[in-house]
Amino acid sequence: MPVARPEPQDARVIAHVDMDCFYVQVEQRKQPNLRGVPTAVVQYNSWKGGGLIAVGYEARKFGVKRSMRGDEAKKVCPDLQLVQVPVARGKADLNLYRNAGSEVVSILATEGRCERASIDEVYLDLTDAAESMLLETPPELLDELSDEALRSHVLGITGGEDDRRKNVKQWLCQTDADHRDKLLACGAIIVAQLRSKVLEETEFTCSAGIAHNKMLAKLASAMHKPAQQTVVPSSSVKDLLATFPVKKMKQLGGKLGSALQSELGVNTVGDLLHFPEEKLQEHYGINTGSWLWNIARGINGEEVEGRILPKSHGCGKTFPGPQALKTIASVEHWLNQLSEELSERIQTDFDRNKRVAHSLTLHARAYNANELDSQRKFPSKSCTLRYGTAKIQEDAKKLFDSGLRDFLGSQNSGWRVTSLSVAASKIFDTPPGTCSILKFFQAKNPSSSLSNVSNEFVEDDVAASPSGSRSYITAKEDEHLRELNCGETSDNNATPHQNITVQRNGKSNKKAKDKGTASILQFFSGSNSASAEQGCNEFSVDRAPVPPDRIGSESYPELTQQGSHTLEEHNSKGGIPHPAHTAQRSDSWVLDIGDIDPSVLDELPLEIQKEVRGWIRPSKRPNTAKRGSSIVHYFSSARSSQ
DNA sequence: TCCGCTCAATCG
DNA sequence: CCGATTGAG
Numbered sequence: 001m002p003v004a005r006p007e008p009q010d011a012r013v014i015a016h017v018d019m020d021c022f023y024v025q026v027e028q029r030k031q032p033n034l035r036g037v038p039t040a041v042v043q044y045n046s047w048k049g050g051g052l053i054a055v056g057y058e059a060r061k062f063g064v065k066r067s068m069r070g071d072e073a074k075k076v077c078p079d080l081q082l083v084q085v086p087v088a089r090g091k092a093d094l095n096l097y098r099n100a101g102s103e104v105v106s107i108l109a110t111e112g113r114c115e116r117a118s119i120d121e122v123y124l125d126l127t128d129a130a131e132s133m134l135l136e137t138p139p140e141l142l143d144e145l146s147d148e149a150l151r152s153h154v155l156g157i158t159g160g161e162d163d164r165r166k167n168v169k170q171w172l173c174q175t176d177a178d179h180r181d182k183l184l185a186c187g188a189i190i191v192a193q194l195r196s197k198v199l200e201e202t203e204f205t206c207s208a209g210i211a212h213n214k215m216l217a218k219l220a221s222a223m224h225k226p227a228q229q230t231v232v233p234s235s236s237v238k239d240l241l242a243t244f245p246v247k248k249m250k251q252l253g254g255k256l257g258s259a260l261q262s263e264l265g266v267n268t269v270g271d272l273l274h275f276p277e278e279k280l281q282e283h284y285g286i287n288t289g290s291w292l293w294n295i296a297r298g299i300n301g302e303e304v305e306g307r308i309l310p311k312s313h314g315c316g317k318t319f320p321g322p323q324a325l326k327t328i329a330s331v332e333h334w335l336n337q338l339s340e341e342l343s344e345r346i347q348t349d350f351d352r353n354k355r356v357a358h359s360l361t362l363h364a365r366a367y368n369a370n371e372l373d374s375q376r377k378f379p380s381k382s383c384t385l386r387y388g389t390a391k392i393q394e395d396a397k398k399l400f401d402s403g404l405r406d407f408l409g410s411q412n413s414g415w416r417v418t419s420l421s422v423a424a425s426k427i428f429d430t431p432p433g434t435c436s437i438l439k440f441f442q443a444k445n446p447s448s449s450l451s452n453v454s455n456e457f458v459e460d461d462v463a464a465s466p467s468g469s470r471s472y473i474t475a476k477e478d479e480h481l482r483e484l485n486c487g488e489t490s491d492n493n494a495t496p497h498q499n500i501t502v503q504r505n506g507k508s509n510k511k512a513k514d515k516g517t518a519s520i521l522q523f524f525s526g527s528n529s530a531s532a533e534q535g536c537n538e539f540s541v542d543r544a545p546v547p548p549d550r551i552g553s554e555s556y557p558e559l560t561q562q563g564s565h566t567l568e569e570h571n572s573k574g575g576i577p578h579p580a581h582t583a584q585r586s587d588s589w590v591l592d593i594g595d596i597d598p599s600v601l602d603e604l605p606l607e608i609q610k611e612v613r614g615w616i617r618p619s620k621r622p623n624t625a626k627r628g629s630s631i632v633h634y635f636s637s638a639r640s641s642q
Numbered sequence: 643t644c645c646g647c648t649c650a651a652t653c654g
Numbered sequence: 655c656c657g658a659t660t661g662a663g
Binding site for chain 2: 001002003043044047048050051052053066067068069085091092094117118119287310311312313314315316317318320321322323324365367416418419421423
Binding site: 001022053066117118119120121250251252253254255256361377379380381382 | 656
């Protein structure tokens, strides 16, 4: 449900930029012979020619619609060129379009705050840029306005086709106008420039709306397509909304919009004006009611969030009709494919953006083969995400098994799975570090002899080294390590962390010694009391497997069952053990980091960094010094004290 | 149960 | 908080 937000009192300049039939443009850029000819993008094509997900403007003239089947579209437009979405691992692969979207965003994000609203849309808050322009180079002083700016549509500026351009020029440059209008004029000029730049640098056209809030900007961007922009002065809002169909408003395209029509007889946004706020609240709740009341008046306080990266990554596939999966083996096959793609995507996200995901969620849809009813839902399940394709695959399978048990309940009958998806969420930035010590863990690599090498090093060199209570090593030690290093960063993201061994602080770690292999986890695993005594940085780490001897005595923040703090609690609430608990050996866990300089992380091989950073989560309350203090908090305080 | 694949936001 | 639901494109 939408929620009303207070509208800032000062006028903002908000733009919504929408790529024109984006997937089609991406394909036309790749294959220029498709330019100018009716084109559509389909995914899959074996069944009725595949499903259209984007339709070029030439094809729209023939009545080709999105969500037609390819065969259907060919009937109304025999010359239609159908381009298939790339397929990888047996499923549609949208990376081509995601990356193209990033190209555009990187241009649009140069001016003002930028919010990536979808793969092909952004909102911009251009208030500051517009204010600056008004002060420094107001439109009326400009020698000449760009052609793109002059092609703007300004609602309320009447246009006999010929003189519309002249009137627009006049409007853009008017000197005696409302301050708010002048700001919009500046916004229009800036957006025109941005759109030209996008075209120049990416070959993509886009359309845009410029208004005082997101809602109006979004409405406006769709009014004149393709490759045009529309400005919404305040004076035009009332008329615009009076006849605007509620169902076409963002957020009102579904059940809420239908309810407005059937319950209140509201068909246009203007119709909403007749209802007092309280009335709308009675019907649709406090928040939604106020939101509706505001929308009717063109009021919308939603901020443009400064976010150009997605908050989650998901991979899914549907198995319609006869394709529904009915064996564990087929489910596992597809989970493997999906997990592989997901792993690749979060890997790329880390490489490009230094971000790590913390949560893995599995969704599925299923029905009972013999039951006629079969309305039961397949529950979503999530767990802490572990990096590495094999681990994601393993965890996804366990999550599925858990969900399937819930789904089936006591009975056991033939199930059918009609869709599967895995998603990575709770993505955090990893703070940049400064210090450079620890080439350290570069003693790495996976091949068999490795663990011996690093163990040897750890026990003979680090533990016995004069480093005393230092948690980092010297340049000499560093050199030594480099020799042991096997070279190239591994492309094997399944590098088992058990192979990365080191001992912490030169203290004897009994368990590690006993086993003869200390893990990187153990390196970080000081006892809580020790680190507390030392009064040093303490970091809570939330993802390591729980050592058997701690079960029942510690808290397990990594368990996803709500409100559970012990394994028993968790299990008694029907939770499942974290896959890692059963998957990991007991030589790898960590609870707190003691007096470790966190910048050591920067020097870890990327693979290890990802895993280690993945264990660390910023605390909600940085002030809880003892147990909640996060590595992120450490970094921010360390930086600010420099 | 043939509009597939993604994403975000809200809420209980 | 997780999981369900709604909605967008």
